[in-house]
Amino acid sequence: MKLGVKHMVCDRCKRVVREELEKLGLDVQQVDLGEVTVAGEPDESQLVAVRQILEANGFELLDDRRSVLVEQIKRVIINEIHHDRRDRPEHQNLSDYLAQKLGYDYSYLSHLFSSVEAMTIEKYVIAQKIEKVKEYLAYNELSLSEIAWRLGYSSSQHLSNQFRQVVGMTPGAFRKEGLPLRRSLDAVNTPK
Numbered sequence: 116m117k118l119g120v121k122h123m124v125c126d127r128c129k130r131v132v133r134e135e136l137e138k139l140g141l142d143v144q145q146v147d148l149g150e151v152t153v154a155g156e157p158d159e160s161q162l163v164a165v166r167q168i169l170e171a172n173g174f175e176l177l178d179d180r181r182s183v184l185v186e187q188i189k190r191v192i193i194n195e196i197h198h199d200r201r202d203r204p205e206h207q208n209l210s211d212y213l214a215q216k217l218g219y220d221y222s223y224l225s226h227l228f229s230s231v232e233a234m235t236i237e238k239y240v241i242a243q244k245i246e247k248v249k250e251y252l253a254y255n256e257l258s259l260s261e262i263a264w265r266l267g268y269s270s271s272q273h274l275s276n277q278f279r280q281v282v283g284m285t286p287g288a289f290r291k292e293g294l295p296l297r298r299s300l301d302a303v304n305t306p307k
Contacts, residue, residue: 118151119177120169121186124193128174135168148193149186184217185231188224189239191216196243196266209240245281248274252290259286 120132129146136143139161142154157165166176177183191213195203203212213236214221228236244266251262259271268274278286 116153116156118153118165119183119186120149120151121175121177121182122173123148123150123190124197131172132169132174135172136165139164139168141165148190149183150190181227181231184219184224185228187217188213188228188236192236192240192243196240196247210236241277241281244268245278248278248286249282249289252286255290262286 123129123132125148129148132151133143133146136151136153141157141161143151144154145152162176169176177186192209195209195212202216203209207215210221210225213224217224225236228234228239232239234242247266248262251257251265257265259274263269263271263274266274268277275286278284278289282289284292
């Protein structure tokens with residue numbers, strides 16, 4: 116059985132979820148971002164225990180198909196931006212890639228995402244990119260032009276303008292200040 120899990124955004128999250136579910140006696144077969152496959156059908160008491168242990172660790176068990184699909188959208192976007200797991204061909208835009216990867220028309224995915232998350236997919240992508248920019252700036256290893264290229268911006272000026280709109284300061288000011296304004300990936304779409 117597949118279980119949808121909200122707020123799984125990294126390999127550490129996958130490890131914690133696996134360990135906690137195995138402690139409950141579940142036979143965990145596979146753990147992916149946002150999804151866990153267990154052998155058999157957990158009974159109601161096991162599902163209650165799963166829900167409680169996930170919530171105690173900052174995760175959430177997803178019950179409805181719409182929420183699971185929204186988490187899949189987020190997972191694809193996070194993989195594209197943060198984990199350098201770019202399965203998407205360079206010539207393919209993200210909307211076509213999401214539609215192909217998830218098997219739904221993009222307009223449906225877009226409407227669903229907006230209704231569940233109260234923000235558009237495009238704004239979510241921008242928010243994720245800005246968090247990745249903050250990470251690159253904090254490490255101080257790449258120039259702004261290199262960061263812009265890695266994240267698919269048309270220019271460093273476009274990146275700088277978008278960064279200023281979202282963060283309220285230029286990338287240079289952010290780098291100079293060294294402010295701890297980074298957020299966890301699962302909190303990126305929530306207001307500051």
